[in-house]
Amino acid sequence: MHTILPFLLAMIAAIVLLEMLATKLKIAYPILLVVAGLLVSFLPWLPRVTVNPDLIFFIFLPPLLFEAAWSVSFKEMKKWWRIIGSFAFLVVFFTAFSVAIVTHYFIPGFTIALGFLLGGIVSPPDAVSTGAITKFVKISKSTSAILEGESLLNDASSLIIFRFALVAVGTGQFIWQQAATSFLWMVIGGVGVGLFLAWFFVQAHKRLPTDASSDMAFTLIEPYFMYWAAEQLHCSGVLAVVTGGLFMSARRLSFLNSSSRIRSFSVWESFVFILNGIVFLIIGLELPEIVEGLQTMGIPLRTAIGYGVLVTGVLIAARIISSYAAMIATMIFRPGVVPRTRSNIGRFLIPLLLGWTGMRGVVSLAAALAIPITLDNGSPFPERNLILFITFVVILLTLLVQGLTLPYIITRSGLFQGLDGESEESSKQKMKHGLKQHVYQFLKNKYESEPNGNAGLEKILKQWEERAKATDDSWMNGKTKILFVELLEIQRQYLTELNKDPQIDEEIIRNQLYQLDLEEERLKII
Structure with a gap:
């Protein structure tokens, strides 16, 4: 403990300093955090960072999703629900399917189940990275609403794919009837648990003699309880947190007083910033252990990097194709809600921009690290280290390539100048x-x-x-x-x-x- 505590404090200090530097340089702070974690991971005297796969989801996901649900505009989500729904579910499934087919064909020993597992891990774009990048440039309200709404829901759909793929890899079989029934229960049960517990928490805030400090403490534990309760019932903890967060956010004026709202806002902003920073640093710090795992598997580093580049290309292509398909479908069936631009050419450039916003980050890392080390029978989980390495390469490439070029593309294209x-x-x-x-x-x-x-x-x-x-x-x-x-x-x-x-x-x-x-x-x- 005395060894780890100074290291954790140093991590938090580094996160704050790197965020300051990123703001000064006008680049997204997740980019600097990942690069910094990668660089310092080669220092021999640093303690080895190892995250328990069973705890990674529970520690990081509930508060990050809960805060995102409080921040997103539910009104804008309803307005753009068709595009958001297509990106959050159809595009995620299409992306995971594309990754599964390509990896099964090009990577020796990669089964379709392992391909879907990798696809579920890398398919959801990261909201934190996108938000950190777009704060330096102006984008339209409609585009911002679509990106925020998508990021809130695509985590749930991708993790559902991840969970089913884990079962298929572990058992060696996939029964569609059972999968469909389980999928319905995960969705309906997750939403139901989230709404019930959110209603219960709202009533508790109203009826108990709480003050700002106790309200703030309750809001910190509520997302963890939603996630835990849903997972105990074998439904989606992610959907429970998202729906519960949206329910409570819409009623914040009725059960939180002004003191609670102001103080909770400040505490949650700092808490989520630290959590995100730790995750992005861990992405870099985990690399040496992942590379060692590749060496034990006998996979050359150059080959593994090539696989990562291949999967990154598939992700970008699938998202751009899906963006144009969604735009065309919207223009045909709902032309009145097509995002405004200054010209018809600009309108057809928006899908390209949406396709280029697919940076990966927190959820992808959490899902990859949550892969169990062994199967139920005690044998090593197949291709675990390769999946972790490909995920790392995808996160790094999307952050560096797309993240560094996105502000330039938005500025040079002038798509959103004078619109809002x-x-x-x-x-x-x-x-x-x-x-x-x-x-x-x-x-x-x-x-x-x-x-x-x-x-x-x-x-x-x-x-x-x-x-x-x-x-x-x-x-x-x-x-x-x-x-x-x-x-x-x-x-x-x-x-x-x-x-x-x-x-x-x-x-x-x-x-x-x-x-x-x-x-x-x-x-x-x-």
């Missing part, structure tokens, strides 16, 4: 104007019968119109503070209703709600 700027500003103005009118009408209807000369009320009205001119808070007595809190709640209700407008970006609504939470916290300390 005016509409976003218009949405903000519409929201702010409607908010002022709503609060003014509320004050007028409720306090028009108040006698003139009420200093507190007059101060509130004046401060509402010209907040910047207020010089002191001596007028903030008990009655006026209650009124201010009531006004904040009225604004939240208005924003919740306004969010139903499909033309209003939900991110703008969330930012304004966060500002209201900060205002309420300021009132508490006056």
Whole structure:
């Protein structure tokens, strides 16, 4: 413990420093983390990093998926559900199938089951990498919504493939009837467990005398409990966490107060950042052990690298082909929801861009490391080290090649210039104007019968119109503070209703709600 603890602290410090450097260089921090992990792994005095396959999913996936579900816009997911669904399920299955066929044909000793196992591992793109890359360039809201929604659901579909492939490799057979029944139970059971536990947690937050600290502690353990409960029932823990997170996210205003929302946001942001950083460092640090495993198998390093390049090419090609197929299908059956561009040529470039966003990362590594070392009969798991090495090469190549070129492609193509700027500003103005009118009408209807000369009320009205001119808070007595809190709640209700407008970006609504939470916290300390 005394040996590992300094190493873990050094890892966290390195993650923070590398993120700062990545921001300064304007590149995605996962790229630097993977390269740094790869470089330091060759230092002889570092302790060997070994992750227990049985714990890798349980440690990393639940909080990462839960946080992603809280961050994604459910309204945008509903708007683009056809494209998101096709990318999250059909494209993942097509990609896994393509990888299975190609590896079975080109890699000696690779069965179809092992090919599907590898395909399930490397098929889901990584949301963290894509988000870290696109924060330095401007993309359209529709493209961002599709990428976020896809990343939230494709983990579940790919891990379902992974689980069935594991069974097929271990037993040597695959019964379609049992697989179909198991698939339905994994999906229906996972969604059901997630919704039930999410409802239970919401009720617990409402009924228990919690404060910000206890609310924050509960939210940290809730995704782990959802995942564990679903897995105990042999259904999808990933779907349980995703659906539960979406359910609770949509009701965050009803069971978390302003203090809980603000503090939880900060804690979760740091927690997820550290988890992601550790995983990307582990990707690099695991390489020496994987290479040693290849040597014991008698596979030349050059040959294994070639296999990794081959699989990477299949992944990129399959995603680009699928992107164009999804765009064409959308133009035929739902032309009204095709993403806007400045020209028809730009419209046909969007699938190419979506195809180029398929960087792999956290989920692929977690799935690869979760492959058991031995089968149930005690024999070594076939081709485990080769699968791990191919996964590493795929992650490294997609991060370096696609990750470093994606910002340049977006900037040079100019696909998204001028598409969302005016509409976003218009949405903000519409929201702010409607908010002022709503609060003014509320004050007028409720306090028009108040006698003139009420200093507190007059101060509130004046401060509402010209907040910047207020010089002191001596007028903030008990009655006026209650009124201010009531006004904040009225604004939240208005924003919740306004969010139903499909033309209003939900991110703008969330930012304004966060500002209201900060205002309420300021009132508490006056």
